[in-house]
Amino acid sequence: MHFGTWFNSPPPKGNWIERYMIPSLIALFLVAVTTILIAIALRWLILGNVGVLYLLPVFVVAMRWGLIPALICAVVSVAASAFFFYPPIFSFKAQNWDNQVDLVLFTIVAVATSHLASRLRRKDEVERLREALIGSVSHELRTPLASIMGASSVIANAEGVKNDPHLSTLANVVREEAERLNHDIQNLLDATRISSDGIHPKREWIDPADIVNVAIERRARALASHKVRVTISDTVSLFEGDPVLFDQAIGQILSNAAKYSPAHSEIEVDIRHESDQIVFSVSDRGAGMTREDQTRLGERFYRSPRLASTTAGSGLGIWIARAFLEASGGSIAAESGGLNQGSKVTIRMPASKVPAREAEATDE
Amino acid sequence: MNNHAPSVLLVDDEAQIRRFLRAGFEMDGFNVQDAENGSEGIKNATMRPPDLIILDLALPDVDGSEVLARLRAWSNVPVIVLSVRSNEDEKVKLLQLGADDYVVKPFGMAELLARSRAAIRRHTRNQSGDPVVSLGRLSVDLANRSVFVDGERLSLTRKEFRLLQILAQHAGNVVTHSQLLNEIWGTGHDQDSHYLRIFVRKLRQKIEVDPTKPKLLLTELGVGYRLSTDESVKTTQH
Numbered sequence A: 001m002h003f004g005t006w007f008n009s010p011p012p013k014g015n016w017i018e019r020y021m022i023p024s025l026i027a028l029f030l031v032a033v034t035t036i037l038i039a040i041a042l043r044w045l046i047l048g049n050v051g052v053l054y055l056l057p058v059f060v061v062a063m064r065w066g067l068i069p070a071l072i073c074a075v076v077s078v079a080a081s082a083f084f085f086y087p088p089i090f091s092f093k094a095q096n097w098d099n100q101v102d103l104v105l106f107t108i109v110a111v112a113t114s115h116l117a118s119r120l121r122r123k124d125e126v127e128r129l130r131e132a133l134i135g136s137v138s139h140e141l142r143t144p145l146a147s148i149m150g151a152s153s154v155i156a157n158a159e160g161v162k163n164d165p166h167l168s169t170l171a172n173v174v175r176e177e178a179e180r181l182n183h184d185i186q187n188l189l190d191a192t193r194i195s196s197d198g199i200h201p202k203r204e205w206i207d208p209a210d211i212v213n214v215a216i217e218r219r220a221r222a223l224a225s226h227k228v229r230v231t232i233s234d235t236v237s238l239f240e241g242d243p244v245l246f247d248q249a250i251g252q253i254l255s256n257a258a259k260y261s262p263a264h265s266e267i268e269v270d271i272r273h274e275s276d277q278i279v280f281s282v283s284d285r286g287a288g289m290t291r292e293d294q295t296r297l298g299e300r301f302y303r304s305p306r307l308a309s310t311t312a313g314s315g316l317g318i319w320i321a322r323a324f325l326e327a328s329g330g331s332i333a334a335e336s337g338g339l340n341q342g343s344k345v346t347i348r349m350p351a352s353k354v355p356a357r358e359a360e361a362t363d364e
Numbered sequence B: 001m002n003n004h005a006p007s008v009l010l011v012d013d014e015a016q017i018r019r020f021l022r023a024g025f026e027m028d029g030f031n032v033q034d035a036e037n038g039s040e041g042i043k044n045a046t047m048r049p050p051d052l053i054i055l056d057l058a059l060p061d062v063d064g065s066e067v068l069a070r071l072r073a074w075s076n077v078p079v080i081v082l083s084v085r086s087n088e089d090e091k092v093k094l095l096q097l098g099a100d101d102y103v104v105k106p107f108g109m110a111e112l113l114a115r116s117r118a119a120i121r122r123h124t125r126n127q128s129g130d131p132v133v134s135l136g137r138l139s140v141d142l143a144n145r146s147v148f149v150d151g152e153r154l155s156l157t158r159k160e161f162r163l164l165q166i167l168a169q170h171a172g173n174v175v176t177h178s179q180l181l182n183e184i185w186g187t188g189h190d191q192d193s194h195y196l197r198i199f200v201r202k203l204r205q206k207i208e209v210d211p212t213k214p215k216l217l218l219t220e221l222g223v224g225y226r227l228s229t230d231e232s233v234k235t236t237q238h
Helices: A003-008 A016-044 A050-065 A067-084 A097-157 A165-197 A208-218 A243-259 A291-296 A317-327 B015-027 B038-047 B064-072 B088-096 B109-128 B158-169 B177-185 B193-207
Strands: A204-206 A227-232 A239-241 A266-274 A277-283 A331-336 A343-350 B007-011 B031-035 B052-056 B079-084 B101-105 B132-135 B138-141 B146-149 B174-176 B217-220 B224-227
Touching: A016 A050, A016 A067, A050 A067, A050 A097, A067 A097, A097 A165, A097 B015, A097 B109, A165 A317, A204 A208, A204 A243, A204 B193, A208 A227, A208 A243, A208 A266, A208 A277, A208 B193, A208 B217, A239 A243, A239 A343, A243 A266, A243 A277, A243 A317, A243 A343, A291 A331, A317 A331, A317 A343, B007 B015, B007 B038, B015 B031, B015 B109, B031 B038, B038 B052, B038 B064, B052 B064, B052 B109, B064 B079, B064 B088, B079 B088, B079 B109, B088 B101, B088 B174, B088 B177, B101 B109, B132 B158, B138 B158, B146 B193, B158 B177, B158 B193, B158 B224, B174 B177, B177 B193, B177 B224, B193 B217
Parallel strands: A227 A266, B007 B031, B007 B052, B052 B079, B079 B101
Antiparallel strands: A204 A239, A266 A277, A277 A343, A331 A343, B132 B138, B138 B146, B174 B224, B217 B224
């Protein structure tokens, strides 16, 4: 099992045997192992204060099983170090004042550590619960949404509705708002997926011009009131990445460009090859970014304070884009001339060398 | 061709989804029967074989891919799969299992109808043996190996023609990368998707009005390519 997940998994539930007895026995075992390891180490090394080494099992037990087993572990650790390593050896008495102070301090540190660790773990549990809740709620919301979207598309196409301008507008309102809701839910799902499962990008050859076109095409509705211009330099080669994640990332940036710039203004997408990178930049003529916006862009839930009240958004889009790009070895950065000077968001992806077996790719 | 109204079998456990699908298909002139789980779906498909099956993947009793595999054991009826986003591998697997196409939930009716008609048309074309596929400006004669755009004969290389031929045989429906790679370059070229990218680029330069804004040869991210029929509705981000 992966160590990190083991560490973070919730403490066992159930009766007191599972909750306290077994962890305490494991704690005793860990203290015994630590004692043996210290004894072996002392044959070759001179260790100043061996008591400190017992913090290790205390910490592990506190992280994994909580306060009570950790306290038991701490007490046993103090006893073990006094018995085995502080003179007089094989007695619980401490010979001199120094060592007794050591033992008291050690106990306090052990208790504090276990307490702190268990608090950390509880916070982690709350976070996990929140993620799970968002995940399942979003999932539950999608099923009725699929029916709403499907049904509204059927209504919009019905004879009586198609020819009535009012009714067809309304049918489209239903559909478009359902789409928007779906988009937000998708973002929430992506966000929980990123923080709970991590991202596992695939590697596939991608044609940069093609994927940018697909991304624009797929967001035709969001970009409808803007002029999108794509320029591609001739030297751009294929690159390796996950096409679905890349589309999501550049799509978020395109939608943002449209959202924060006036209708009918231009959005420019520039694709070029720079030494060992394929560079995509998306420039708009919109609200621009302050210095704070630029550095904090891509932080989870960060939204520019000046725009947050006037435009809808969750502050997740660019965070998701950044996570997707970084998982594929890419990066994202923003620049802006300042307020109302437009923004330019740049994606950099590593250019992989296209295998030179061109002979097979050509014919006649 | 078909004088009778085409029939469709809807297999989905969500009653509301079945209701709007039924309305949408009936308004388009289909005869509709439905099933709320996999085993009922298979039973209906056996008792009254439909011209088309719409199959949801998340069924309460049998996995959608299992239903598809069982169907394919004895029937080549067109099947369109209803899938969810963010699982391209699953889509590819289902297409390899013999699904004709997929739509991603949530979807609009127009998109599903376009995919459905394309799948039915291919099925009847396969049976009638008509060698010419006409797609608006583009017409591909599969027998004479000739391609016309706006009435002008194109000169294509052998592999370019093969690529277009496979896509034309599935006109309106998606064809996976690995299917194209295997059929054009032979087996063992699954990893060589860059060949395909290069050929698609070349082919677009010959058949598209604006190769940078393709309207005919469309990319299905992470899955494959689709040759658009006139009525094909492009997948838009919902």
